[in-house]
Amino acid sequence: MTYRKRLSFLIGLDSAIVLFSIYIGYFILHPYMNIYSAGTLVISSLSLLVSHHLFAAIYKLYIKAWEYASVRELVAIVKAVTFTIAATAVVQLIAFGDIYVRVLFLTWMLHILLIGGSRFSWRMFRDRFITECKEKKRTLIVGAGSGGSMVVRQLLNHDVELQPVAFVDDEEKKQKLQIHGVTVAGKTADIPRIVTEKKIDNIIIAIPSLKRQEIQHIYEHCAKTEAKIQIMPLIEDVMTGRVSVNQFREVQVEDLLGREPVKLDIQSISEYVTGHTVLVTGAGGSIGSEICRQVGTFQPAKIVLVGHGENSIYQIDMELRNRYKDMIEIVPIIGDIQDRERMFNVMLEHEPTVVYHAAAHKHVPLMEYNPKEAVKNNIFGTKNVAEAAIAAGVVKFVLVSSDKAVNPTNVMGATKRVAEMVIQQLDKESDTNFVAVRFGNVLGSRGSVIPLFKKQIQVGGPVTVTHPDMTRYFMTIPEASRLVIQAGALAKGGEIFVLDMGEPVKIVDLAKNLITLSGYTIEEIGIEFSGIRPGEKMFEELLNENEVHPEQVFPKIHVGKAAQVEGEVLWEFVDGLIEKSNAVMKEQLVEIANVKCGLQRVMREAVSHL
Structure with missing residues (x-):
């Protein structure tokens, strides 16, 4: 459905709901209050229509993706309807010298029920009949904390190939609880049993704070199954927008070293690197090229890349030029360290x-x-x-x-x-x-x-x-x-x-x-x-x-x-x-x-x- 057709459909639907709500409210209460008046009904209806479309636009009810609706969207509906009713009450006070509180209250409830229902019914229909019809990989989430909750929410709200089936978590108080409709089915030691019982295809380790030894411990249980094992990205990468929550990576050998990676205070380096000329021999190799990348973050005036492999020096040269552009002078040097005269010429x-x-x-x-x-x-x-x-x-x-x-x-x-x-x-x-x-x-x-x-x-x-x-x-x-x-x-x-x-x-x-x-x-x-x-x-x-x-x-x-x-x-x-x-x-x-x-x-x- 195009944007214009979608907008016209929602405006028409809301208009019908607004008119239906106030007419039902008046006819339900009319026998007890004797408030029926064509002028009252018309003015109130027009006020409700204008106010609703105004506040619906303010709270963006016509441009939200309702297939992913959540509590935030429900709050937006409540705010738009409440301000609509309040605006109509002001109009009634000015026009008739009175506010028909019970009619407006009943209209408010019907308004929220019908507009909220119309929006959320689409999400329910999508989840029940469209999403579930697609063949998805049954997924076990390791970790029922904030990371696991974030992963499940993303998987449920996006059309991806993974379907969360269960959690595992070692906290006793979380056992048997449901998070976003997904049950905590056991602890990490139970992974092989749960994978078999629930026919799990994928396992996602969703505990960003895990240490290497803990990852290794969990991996040992996961490795007893035939399920594919993945790990969620770092929270800082998600927060900075480098990756999304559902961009899972494979578990790497580095994750299983059994120790935490050594974190060095590289800030103390800037004094002797920033603004100076740095020369790296073997700059095309694994260590040499990574030294160049790391050094580049400290903004030296020049990096001289020395190596005898033409292709490897070309690759690191182009990478650094693309990364630092005009900020750092990059000088590629093809030369063999066994060539004494060449080394002296380059250094001098x-x-x-x-x-x-x-x-x-x-x-x-x-x-x-x-x-x-x-x-x-x-x-x-x-x-x-x-x-x-x-x-x-x-x-x-x-x-x-x-x-x-x-x-x-x-x-x-x-x-x-x-x-x-x-x-x-x-x-x-x-x-x-x-x-x-x-x-x-x-x-x-x-x-x-x-x-x-x-x-x-x-x-x-x-x-x-x-x-x-x-x-x-x-x-x-x-x-x-x-x-x-x-x-x-x-x-x-x-x-x-x-x-x-x-x-x-x-x-x-x-x-x-x-x-x-x-x-x-x-x-x-x-x-x-x-x-x-x-x-x-x-x-x-x-x-x-x-x-x-x-x-x-x-x-x-x-x-x-x-x-x-x-x-x-x-x-x-x-x-x-x-x-x-x-x-x-x-x-x-x-x-x-x-x-x-x-x-x-x-x-x-x-x-x-x-």
Whole structure:
């Protein structure tokens, strides 16, 4: 129905209701009051008609979507009718010197009953005969609080494919209650039973205040069913209009880490970032690109994007230009950190205040087969960028390191540990503040297990896990990037910062969660154990026993007491590394990186064998 036809229909309907109401009122009361008069009836009727259409327009009764009518619309009807009756009473007082209160009161009641009934009957008809006729997915709502109530209201009021059937909530006082006509059918432990009994197709977790451990607990119950599991968006995203309440998202692996995401005070960063030039190496990678996004919120004068991958640098360059337009100067640089001359030219041309060094080879098994490339990139590349930063007068330099640098058993970890030694030594030899940040595994980053598992699930499995007992620390890409930026604010020079990432997670548990999140059962996809790959550990550490610094320098951030080495010994060792054969290099790298108390002695012995 077009707007004009709809408006004409409602005006005509209301006009009939108004006239019917006052005529019925007069004829009901006439035998007892003897108030019948053609003039009285005509004037009162005209007054009611004019007043009603006036106040109906004021309270927008003709443009409301009555199929979604609620208490708010009923209040608007009551207000419009009440003011209509009041206006008619004034007209009667002026015209006849009297107000026919009982007639007007009866008219008022009939008016509300008939106009309200005509409007709400359409909603009832739609809900009963139109909406229910469509095939909808039966939905269980987890959480009967404000979030769950909001979700049910949205699902009932909008023509969506989900039909709320029941709530579950762990509060005893809510059991058996009805909210918007939907019953609280049990507690979270009852989810498998309720899903079976009520033939549930979808489960929506609608408790925005849930902590990660609680989400994991609820998910364990949901995963016992074959229902699709979703979660409502954050309330702040709904309130700011970024998403609507009924835009549910899939439960992500990040939701099941078993700990809350670390929230860092990134406001303290503005002092050293805002208005300055920031250079990021590896800017096209997972961590590097997220660092650029995070840094951009602090309005630096310029962001220099350095990377050797043309396509990845192009993508982050275009993203930042679209996001910040003319607010920040974006400079894309194609260059390899192994190209020493190129790094010096870039640094001297742009003179950054801050450098985030995220470029590295990080794939553990791959670097076992290519130790020279790992050395060239992770050690010599770091040394090139760091010395170029000194030449350009950089104030802060942050190295992105790895938990694999602790007691390394592989080439990648060993090269990262030597890179830490390099920047610690350069911190002592220059005015630039050099620091390192150690990460665990970053969920969703290139080369991490999540993309690999997803590909294996897409082709029908099986998912390959190296060992049933293998554990890793995990963090999200935004967490990792914020830690890098926060480290720059905390840096005094020479520190190795570590994020408190809670308890390590079993890789096999991660694989199981990802399979069920993808809508499959463990039996359908399968899990195979392939054995530990070259260079891998069963578990990772963030600080070894000699590096532990128990107190936190910032909430959730520790600083390590990593052993250092004499500069002369370090440079002699580094300079001789590239001349080694692959076999000798691998052995010496791990030995050098693993030294603890006798570091200087072992290094001298190693150098003597070069």
